[in-house]
Amino acid sequence: MTEKLPKPQRVLYVVSRFPWTSTTFTTNEMAVIAGEGVQVFVAPVWKTPADHTPHALEKPFLSNIIRPQWKSPRTWWRIIKGLFRRPQVIGVIAQMVPGHLISPYLPFKLLASIPKGIFLGQWCVENQIDHIHAHFLTSPTTVALIASVVSGVPYSYTAHAFDITSQHPKSINGSIPLKCLRAALGVTISEYNRRYLLEHWPEISRARLEVIYNGIDTGMFQVNGVHTADNRPRRVLSVSRLEAKKGQDILIKAVALLREKGIDVRLDIWGDGEQRHTLQTLIDSLGQGEFIQLHGPIVQEALVEEYRKADIFALASVLLPWGDADGLPTVLIEALAVELPTISTQVTGIPEIIRQYQTGLCVPPGDVDRLADAIEWMLNHPSESQAMGQQGRQLVIEQFDRRHNAKHLLSLWRELHAQRTEG
Structure with a gap:
C-alpha cells in the first residue's frame, strides 16, 4: 500500500x-x-x-x-x-x-x-x-x-x-x-x-x-570561466528592472568616471522599465553610448551566459525617500553562484549576501565615487576578487x-x- x-x-x-x-x-x-x-x-x-x-x-x-x-x-x-x-x-x-x-x-x-x-x-x-x-x-x-x-x-x-x-x-x-x-x-x-x-x-x-x-537553482548557475584576454575592455554587467531604486544612474556615472580616468571598461545593462529613456539620455549626455549599453529584457536561460561573459557584476541599489528599496535581489545570488566578483550597496538585506571583502564589496548607496573605486579595486585585484566569488558561491550553496x-x-x-x- x-x-x-x-x-x-x-x-x-x-x-x-x-x-x-x-x-x-x-x-x-x-x-x-x-x-x-x-x-x-x-x-x-x-x-x-x-x-x-x-x-x-x-x-x-x-x-x-x-x-x-x-x-x-x-x-x-x-x-x-x-x-x-x-x-x-x-x-x-x-x-x-x-x-x-x-x-x-x-x-x-x-x-x-x-x-x-x-x-x-x-x-x-x-x-x-x-x-x-x-x-x-x-x-x-x-x-x-x-x-x-x-x-x-x-x-x-x-x-x-x-x-x-x-x-x-x-x-x-x-x-x-x-x-x-x-x-x-x-x-x-x-x-x-x-x-x-x-x-x-x-x-x-x-x-x-x-x-x-x-x-536559486545552483545547478543552472554554474561556475564562471576565468578571463585571460588583456586586449579587450573589462566588462561590468548589471541586470534589473529600470526603475529608480535599482540605482542604474549611479552605476552609469561610476563607469563613465572610470572611463574618464582612462580605464578600459564597458557596462552592459539588461532589463527594461520606466527609466529606460531617462537612462539612455544620461548615457548619451556622458558621450558613452559605445561603451555603456542598455540591452532590454532578457530571459533567464540567456542570462546565464551573460553572467559567464562578465568580469564584474554590479547592482547599485538605493533607498528611495519614501522607503522603497530592494529586499535581497535574486540577481546578486545568481552572480555569486557563477563566482562572478560582485559589488552592491549597503541597503536593507543586501549585506547578508554581499559580505564585505568576503563574498564581494558593499558601498554606501548613491555614492558614485565609492562605487567607481570598488569597480576599479576589483579590476586591479583579480586574485582577491576571484576568491570572493568562490566564497560567494559557497555561501549560495549553503544558504540560497x-x-x-x-x-x-x-x-x-x-x-x-x-x-x-x-x-
Whole structure:
C-alpha cells in the first residue's frame, strides 16, 4: 500500500502577477514544492501584460493559473456561495478598512481584493486545497486572508521589500499587523526584514515569523570561466528592472568616471522599465553610448551566459525617500553562484549576501565615487576578487539553494498541518 503524503498536498499560491520575469524567486520555490509531490495552483491578483513572454521555469504552471472570469455567472455564484458559507468574512473585511485609509489608493486595492478573495476561498473548498501561500504582504496577502476565512484553509505569507518599507501613497501597505497575526505562518527573506517588521509593528512578535532566503537553482548557475584576454575592455554587467531604486544612474556615472580616468571598461545593462529613456539620455549626455549599453529584457536561460561573459557584476541599489528599496535581489545570488566578483550597496538585506571583502564589496548607496573605486579595486585585484566569488558561491550553496530553502518552507507547512490534525 502506498504511503499517503502528509498535508499539504494541494497548495494555492497567491501572487501579484504570473507569469512575471522579476519574480523568478517565487517560481523557483513553486518548482521545488511541485517536485515534492505537491500540486501547485497559482492565483495572480493583477493582470500580466499581454506581450509578456513566460520563461521556461514558469511554463509548467501556466495550465494551473486560477483567475475569476468576471463575465461568467459561475464566478459570481461562487462569490455568493462563499459569502453564505462564511458570512463572518464581512467582519474581517471591516477590520481591514481602517488600515486601508492611510492612502487614497488603498481603498480601491481593498475593493478589488474582496471579490477575488471570496471567489478563491470558495474555489479552495471545491478543489480541496490544503494550504494558501501569498508572496508579498500587499494585495496577495489581503486576498489570501479573505480566501482563508471563507474556506477555513490556513494561509501563510512571504514578505519581501517594498511591501513592508514603502511609504509612497501608491505602494504603501495597509493592515500589516492584522494580516500577519491571522496568518498561520509568516516568512520573510532577510534578517533585516524580520527586524524591521518587529520594530515597526511589535505586536507581530505574537505570531510566528521565520527567515527563509530566496533560493536559486545552483545547478543552472554554474561556475564562471576565468578571463585571460588583456586586449579587450573589462566588462561590468548589471541586470534589473529600470526603475529608480535599482540605482542604474549611479552605476552609469561610476563607469563613465572610470572611463574618464582612462580605464578600459564597458557596462552592459539588461532589463527594461520606466527609466529606460531617462537612462539612455544620461548615457548619451556622458558621450558613452559605445561603451555603456542598455540591452532590454532578457530571459533567464540567456542570462546565464551573460553572467559567464562578465568580469564584474554590479547592482547599485538605493533607498528611495519614501522607503522603497530592494529586499535581497535574486540577481546578486545568481552572480555569486557563477563566482562572478560582485559589488552592491549597503541597503536593507543586501549585506547578508554581499559580505564585505568576503563574498564581494558593499558601498554606501548613491555614492558614485565609492562605487567607481570598488569597480576599479576589483579590476586591479583579480586574485582577491576571484576568491570572493568562490566564497560567494559557497555561501549560495549553503544558504540560497532553492531546493533546501523551499523544502524548509514545505516542512514548516507540514508541521502546521500536523499540529492542526492533532488539535
